[in-house]
Amino acid sequence: MxxxxxxxxxxxxxxxxxxxxxxxxxxxxxxxxxxxxxxxxxxxxxxxxxxxxxxxxxxxxxxxxxxxxxxxxxxxxxxxxxxxxxxxxxxxxxxxxxxxxxxxxxxxxxxxxxxxxxxxxxxxxxxxxxxxxxxEVQFLENKTDPPNRAYLKLWELFTLLEAAPKPESFCLDLGGSPGGWTWVLARLGCRVLTVDKAPLDPRIEALPGVEYRMLSAFALDPREVGPVDWLFCDVVCYPDRLWRLVDRWRTFGKARNFVCTIKFQGPTDHETAAKFWAFPGSRLVHLHNNKHELTWVLLDGEEFPTFAPEDGETPRKLGEFGMPGVEE
Ligand SMILES: C[S@@+](CC[C@H](N)C(=O)[O-])C[C@H]1O[C@@H](n2cnc3c(N)ncnc32)[C@H](O)[C@@H]1O
The missing domain is CATH 3.30.2130 (VC0802-like)
Structure with a gap:
């Protein structure tokens, strides 16, 4: 009932x-x-x-x-x-x-x-x-390898989606300094281009498959970068600026999957959040590890689960992507 x-x-x-x-x-x-x-x-x-x-x-x-x-x-x-x-x-x-x-x-x-x-x-x-x-998703934390705790957001998302980039995927990590997300992606075996105005932790920059460019994320030309499997963005910027960045990558770039943090400075910008939410096929979530921010996800050809209260089952997202076990 x-x-x-x-x-x-x-x-x-x-x-x-x-x-x-x-x-x-x-x-x-x-x-x-x-x-x-x-x-x-x-x-x-x-x-x-x-x-x-x-x-x-x-x-x-x-x-x-x-x-x-x-x-x-x-x-x-x-x-x-x-x-x-x-x-x-x-x-x-x-x-x-x-x-x-x-x-x-x-x-x-x-x-x-x-x-x-x-x-x-x-x-x-x-x-x-x-x-x-x-x-409340609680992880056994790795306090030695990643440079900060930001990696928990990304790992929480992958856990909930039961989806993560496959090894060898090409990932763009915009606003990736000091390198928590890049660390996760490198450990998954991805090739990562990390872009930030601030330096990347040298230990992260030295990981196999990681390339770093000291540059504004907004100055990076999607046409120059070419096809991207996953675009990650954790840049501190106003939500409407992030919207324009995503729009640019949708228009000129060949990014297949998007994971972007919408960060609110001051009052919550509900209007722009609703614009992201309305994007067909996308999903907007507040992760347990998010602060005053939301995570917007758009997966290529993947439908997110709808609620299934009638049969009493917890909805699940079974992605096509394997999630290799990562040892801690
Ligand atoms: C919350 S931190 C990102 C943390 C990162 N995801 C991690 O896991 O370590 C936000 C980053 O946005 C960067 N940032 C701010 N404005 C930027 C811009 N215009 N272009 C690139 N990065 C920018 C900051 O330098 C900062 O490193």
Whole structure:
């Protein structure tokens, strides 16, 4: 049975962005935003409760039993009645997310989300958009090789897409200094042209397959570069400038796949974000590792999954691209 409302979990600090994007929120409790109708693919949600139900409960045990009757694995997002909620949680199978090694596929087991909205009222959804509890992807971090933590954004995206550039792909990494993304791409065996006005970390520049040009990303001529398998852009610039850059590469270049960070300086530029979102076949997401920014993805000939709340399955993107295991 599908629900007549959906619950969206906003990324920390971005509840207003989610409320704005939805436009018709009926209730906001902490970071949970309730809105009417079936799930919509919004950018400013860290997790979407695809088929939430309001469940009256008589006791702690009754609550736990009702959740267990729906399915096995549950993640609590506690907003009220915290102690009582924890006592219910204690009667459920333990779900302790472990940090994942890079290169590991996302968990497959269905994971629901629930909250105790009132003393005797649960809101629980057996199916959620993210395979990770509350959309929080935790990696075992490599603190020695990459020059910064920016690589986590890219790895989170590849994990969620279950897609990554194939070895030997030609990748452009615009705004790639000091080299976190370039490090990921080089480790995948790609050929990388990194362009930034700032220097690349010498250890990254020395990696096989990496070429670096000290140049403004906006000065690079797509016609001179030729065909590009993946265009990555993490340049700090206003969203409308990024839009023009992407447009130029779409018009003159031969880039097949795009992964671009839309960075907001000051107030969120919803208008330009919506322009990116409206690009046919593309997807706009707020990754767990994103700050005040969104990641725009356009994959060549690849359709992104639509939500499938009816059959209770977590939607998945099964790309044609292999993701070689990377040892940490
Ligand atoms: C967030 S950092 C990128 C981090 C990088 N993705 C990594 O993994 O290490 C943003 C970069 O944008 C660069 N940048 C700003 N304006 C630029 C421009 N016009 N052309 C190229 N790079 C630019 C900055 O020098 C900075 O290195």
């Amino acid at each position: 599908s629900s007549d409302f959906t619950v969206y979990l906003a990324p920390k600090g971005f509840t207003d962005e989610l409320v704005y994007e939805l436009g018709d929120a009926t209730e906001v409790v902490d970071r949970l935003v309730f809105a009417p109708g079936p799930p919509r693919p919004v950018a400013w949600a860290q997790n979407i409760w695809l088929n939430p139900q309001r469940i009256r409960v008589e006791s702690i045990t009754d609550a736990a039993n009702k959740l267990k009757a729906l399915q096995r694995n549950w993640a609590l997002w506690s907003v009220r009645h915290h102690r009582r909620a924890r006592l219910i949680e204690a009667q459920l199978p333990s779900v302790k997310p472990k940090p994942m090694a890079i290169g590991t596929p996302p968990p497959r087991a269905p994971l629901g989300s629930w909250t105790l909205l009132e003393r005797d009222l649960l809101v629980a959804s057996p199916a959620c958009s993210s395979p990770f509890a509350h959309g």
